[in-house]
Amino acid sequence: MNRTPLRPLARVIDARKHGQNPDTIEAAERCKRDHATHQKLRKRAEARLTVLGLAFFFGFCLIGGKMAMLAVSEPVEPRLAAANTGIHSQRADIIDRNGITLATNLVTTSLYAQPHMMIEPKRAADALAKIFPDINHAKLTEQFTGKRKFVWVRKKVSPEQKQRVHEIGEPGLLFGPREMRLYPNGTFASHILGGASFGKEDVRAAELVGVAGVEKFFDARMRDPAQVDIPLQLSIDLTAQATMRRVVEGGMRIMQAKGAAAVLMDVHTGEVISMVSLPDFDPNNRPRPLLKGNPSDSPLFNRAAQGVYELGSTFKLFTVAASLDKGLVNENTMVDTQGPIKWGKFKIRDFHDYGKQLSVMDVIVKSSNIGTARLAQAAGTQVQKDLLGALGMLDPTPLELVEAKHIKPLLPKNWSELSTMTISYGHGIAATPLHLAAAYATLANGGLKVDPTLLKIDAKTAYGPRILSEATSKTLMGMLRNVVTRGTASFGEVKGYSVGGKTGSADKPKPSGGYYDDKVIATFASVFPTDDPKYVLVLTLDEPSIRAAGEMRRTAGWTAVPVAAELITRLAPILNMRPEVAGSGKVHYTQIQN
Amino acid sequence: MRVMFYLICSAFVIGLAYWAYKENYRTQSALKEVKELQQQIAQQKEAIAVLKAEWAYLNRPDRLRDLVDLNFADLKLIPLLPSHFGDSEMISYPPQDVWIYNSPQEVIGSDLADQSEVSQ
DSSP states (O other), X not given: OOOOOSSOHHHHHHHHHTTOOHHHHHHHHHHHHHHHHHHHHHHHHHHHHHHHHHHHHHHHHHHHHHHHHHHHSOOOOOOSOOSOOSOOOOOOOEEOTTSOEEEEEEEEEEEEEOGGGOSOHHHHHHHHHHHSTTSOHHHHHHXXXXXXXXXXXXXXXXXXXXXXXXXXXXXXXXXXXXXEEEOTTTTTTHHHHOEEEEEEEOSSOEEEEEEEHHHHHTHHHHHOTTTTTSOXXXXXXXXXXXXXXXXXXXXXXXXXXXXXXXEEEETTTOBEEEEEEESOOOGGGOOOOOSSSOGGGSTTOOTTTTOOBOOGGGGHHHHHHHHHHTTSOOTTOEEEOOSOEEETTEEEOOSSOOOSEEEHHHHHHHTOHHHHHHHHHHHOHHXXXXXXXXXXXXXXXXXXXXXXXXXXXXXXXXXXXXHHHHHHTTOSOBBOHHHHHHHHHHHHTTSBOOOOBSBOOOSSOOOOSBOSOHHHHHHHHHHHHHHHHHSTTGGGOOTTSOOEEEEEEEEXXXXXXXXXXXXXXXXXXXXEOTTSOOEEEEXXXXXXXXEETTEEEOSTTTTHHHHHHHHHHHHHHHTTOOOOOOTTSOOOOOXXXX | OHHHHHHHHHHHHHHHHHHHHHHHHHHHHHHXXXXXXXXXXXXXXXXXXXXXXXXXHHTOHHHHHHHHXXXXXXXXXXXXXXXXXXXXXXXXXXXXXXXXXXXXXXXXXXXGGGHHHHTO
């Protein structure tokens, strides 16, 4: 390094020559040198500070990052099987609206065999066949004595069976832990829950996969590890569901029906409180789907959400609703009911002859096909289409069932004027009882759209857009009430609950075309109480018949209505509804002991 | 001075090593305990799940109804019907306060106003 001297000789001599103090030169030089040193030190200090700063920065980043990761990560539940198998065997519980368990998981054991480790494969097969009588003995023997190294024997083994297998003492028989899905209530709510089975299987765990119903619809949510501890709460009320199933089953037997479906829905929220389809099945032991024949004959078939039926005269209310809401008629307007109406080869007739004319109210009360057809004709095709569309009768329902997602109502390909007339009384259009319940809920709650749902809604109401005016809704409820007090549904009266409803009996279509004479679908769509609607109940019986008052009766008024009345009698108290008794009338109370 | 410094330093390092050794074993035992506790928690959870399932199974509507039918003689339970709703008017008031009027320490002749004094 080249250091400049503090007293450069040349400059000192020069200064002395001029009589200046050479010390100033030294001072200036020293100052310069100090400045340079200072600069150097400063730079080094800066570099050190930067390094230290960076070290702290990264340190804090590390801690902060870890904290963030801890905050974001999902808490992990302690599990027995610590080994990570890559299989999520957990599945969230399902509970009803009051918190009663509808589906839960249970740890169980699976049984498998490793034939190459077996000492006496034949004896083991014999012993296993004794423990599990339904096992294929010959096949098992063949599997055990063959070349296979791994055989699943049983997917679920009870503790007693496990002990008996232990007692065989065969080292080649091994057990693996796994979870199984349990539906403690058995057949109740079977169509809603659907069922679950095993997906990916491993010796140490097995995936539980939903195969139908809400189990399949919410499969991703149920298996989401973050939500596995939060049970899925349905809108179903188990008590109401159990009661409904029992009453409908009894009614079905008395009416000698082939099947039955019933839906109870809250008119303000669209929550399905109970939904039954008979015959049903046990979701713990789900039957196999039918491979041939009509799938609707299988107990797996959900008549309430999957079965599209011509629901007959229950549709008349929609026709009248459209005409009332458009201001074309009021309930007292007289309608020509002279018939039959001829339309080409087609004739529209009434069950009875109702004379020359009826008021709009009486068209509903007496259920006149001709009257409704005339009303629909006057209102026009577009009005009918618009209303049915707005009520959701033309699209699949948004219900959270995997089966219901693709069930589109059957509509005429060409919506002609004749179609308009037949659809006005429920022929030529087929929808599920669930569609009907949702549409009636909208008519009943003051004309606001509600979507049917199976999930519990905490709010008191869940309204969509307005579809009908409140006045129309009131008038319609009055009509429904009249149907029960003096019309086709006189068996539907339940004291204190002001039941209103509309019957519908539609001939069943033959698979080959045309209609059966002696097979009907009898439907009763009811609302209670009509003065302040709370619930809609739709009951459909498939091919009912009963001998009453001297002849075979198949119409809804004789079959579906009495069953629905019994249902309301039993369900309303469970739903905490007090019978409204008119002011002065004496009430008969039964005293009960607590 | 320097020797002193080295001595202190090495003593410090030895102390640190001892401390680290102890911490290591403590951590390992804590981890083991955590594992055991987690296993216990998992076992308890499983037990809870089994009990919950059993409770739900024992309370299934089918069984309850059968039990009600079996024990009808004792319980006399019937399905809830609309006629079972009562009015608050139907409930009689409890008999007038028996204690005050029938108790022996009630002094005869005292009126209600100084009752509090009488019954202390």
